[in-house]
Amino acid sequence: MIDIKFIRNNPELVKEAVRNKNEKADIDKLLAIDESRRKLQFDFDNLKSQQNTVSQTIARKKKAGENADAELSEMASVAEEIKKINAELSVANSELEAMLLTVPNIPQPEVPVGRDESCNTLVRIWGEQPTFGFEPKDHLEIANQNGFLDLARGAKISGSGFPIYTGQGARLERALISFMLEYHLQKHGYEELMVPLAVNRKTMTGTGQLPKLEEDMYHINEDDLFLIPTAEVPVTNFYADEVLSHKDLPKCLVAYTPCFRREAGSYGKDTKGLQRLHQFNKVEMVRFVEPEKSPEALEEMLCNAEAILQAFGLHYRVINLCTGDTSFASQRTYDLEVWAPGSGKYLEVSSVSNFGEFQARRANIRYKDSTGKVRHLHTLNGSGLATPRLMIALLETYQQEDGSFKAPEVLKPWLEMRV
RNA sequence: GGAGAGUUGCCGGAGCGGUUGAACGGGACGGUCUCGAAAACCGUUGUAUCUUUACGGGUACCCAGGGUUCGAAUCCCUGACUCUCCGCCA
Structure with a gap:
């Protein structure tokens, strides 16, 4: 498997390798999935961060015997959103994974280029x-x-x-x-x-x-x-x-x-x-x-x-x-x-x-x-x-x-x- | 195939649904001490990912995948693997 970061930084090199090896992995599509996946991950992380913080507040309030209904109702919708994004994220992740598995290794420079x-x-x-x-x-x-x-x-x-x-x-x-x-x-x-x-x-x-x-x-x-x-x-x-x-x-x-x-x-x-x-x-x-x-x-x-x-x-x-x-x-x-x-x-x-x-x-x-x-x-x-x-x-x-x-x-x- | 038990960090081993990335012990590494070492004492000790010039910060991960919940190492379901006993068998 090729490092996704390497593909991100050297798309042309990877495409050339795919061509030279007579393979047919779609690098552009792979990068598009990677892009949207990262966006989802970013949103997910931010929501999670919010949830973690507020959850701690809830915990503190409950311990102190205070009312936390406001936080609870606020978090209900956040939890919903997190669940939704998480589902999309895992789809994107497995798509990316599947595509990465079809990318061949990159030949070393000493390897002569040729079809057969x-x-x-x-x-x-x-x-x-x-x-x-x-x-x-x-x-x-x-x-x-x-x-x-x-x-x-x-x-x-x-x-x-x-x-x-x-x-x-x-x-x-x-x-x-x-x-x-x-x-x-x-x-x-x-x-x-x-x-x-x-x-x-x-x-x-x-x-x-x-x-x-x-x-x-x-x-x-x-x-x-x-x-x-x-x-x-x-x-x-x-x-x-x-x-x-x-x-x-x-x-x-x-x-x-x-x-x-x-x-x-x-x-x-x-x-x-x-x-x-x-x-x-x-x-x-x-x-x-x-x-x-x-x-x-x-x-x-x-x-x-x-x-x-x-x-x-x-x-x-x-x-x-x-x-x-x-x-x-x-x-x-x-x-x-x-x-x-x-x-x-x-x-x-x-x-x-x-x-x-x-x-x-x-x-x-x-x-x-x-x-x-x-x-x-x-x-x-x-x-x-x-x-x-x-x-x-x-x-x-x-x-x-x-x-x-x-x-x-x-x-x-x-x-x-x-x- | 049947019955039961288990799976937590480098290892051993805790862990009430709410500052637990995780007590405690060991190991390893660094330091103090020493001519040197041992002992003792002090400190450090995960991976992945996003973000940041950097310092840093966020998130995920306690076998795996789902579920319940505002919140799961902790509760529920499914699966994998390990161990013990029984059966079968080269």
Whole structure:
């Protein structure tokens, strides 16, 4: 959420951000509501002030045994008026609140302006595309040949986009999750959380999924709960409505969760195999930092995510997203795209974003700085990483000529957990 | 699912419908004392919002939302959450 005072003082800047992000929040209307709301608030405060004063007089008179009928009848009409204005005020307040929730975050200056992904820029490339002495197969062929996946039965049980990992495939998936979690815990200093997969409306609003993305999420009607599309939601909201101390910052959390996405409106796009799913696994990093430190933290998290791909020896590139491609809540986002040699393309496996105070305002997460002042902190998050496309890259990169799969050395211990 | 109890400031914990933004205690911070510290003593210790160049002032907030009243932390209704007991269950 953008500070209403900021919108008041920089309306053009906010409108530009709305345009550049292909959003459609009506800033002029928002400001008009804000204006009338403040007028109502002013009237309300004055009437209340009058009421408080006279009420005290009444109290004093009654205590002294004097007659207070004059004041009482005077206050009856004031009370009436207050009730009326209060009703208008709460309507105006909720209107403003609703509108504020539709205003996207403002991209940082470093973010290239552009409508869509064609305007994204390349930051760097790591490694090289591997070469094969044979025609590399795509991940589905490898998976099928080795019995790693059973998509047909997943579709039977739930529908397409709900994969079943079988045998060594299931084990590999679990190994990836464990490896990544432990990597971030041991080498990058994160703390682990295991969180609820179904969360309430307030939580979804806190990180910015609601109101915009309601259609993209699975919803449990009975209890008005949503299945999380990313661990970002429960983990960021971990500190909702709290005031932390600057001594607690930065706070670095990591969590593994399944993620659920309806992917409404994207049917038919990149649907082959594990490329686009309704349920997938992801390890997510989240940081809570002091405002001044967030740009630096973003770079660190990017490196944390890259470290995983490097450990696996996978070729990838880092992309700087343009305004039109950064999400509603983000100020700045890097994508990590891993090379899938069998499919012959780069696949997004991570998105690392700085949200500034946008989410902290929505979720009401604050901290007390070293001077004792209470401020909103900055939140960031990054996938570290999502497994399906990572699995694709691994299978395709480490396939053998006979179609078998040879896992990279670092994964060996994780695939051979002895009991 | 049934029965009961509860939700007050950083924490513990008071609070008759009328100077209660909130007693009292603890903690934290500042000061006095001390070579230094402890103890003791004194003082400070909320958030949001409007207004003001500033000093300051107004208003709201005692889980949330409604209601009663001139006036609600205090009375009534609804909801959320916590705890105890019973039932059910991995």
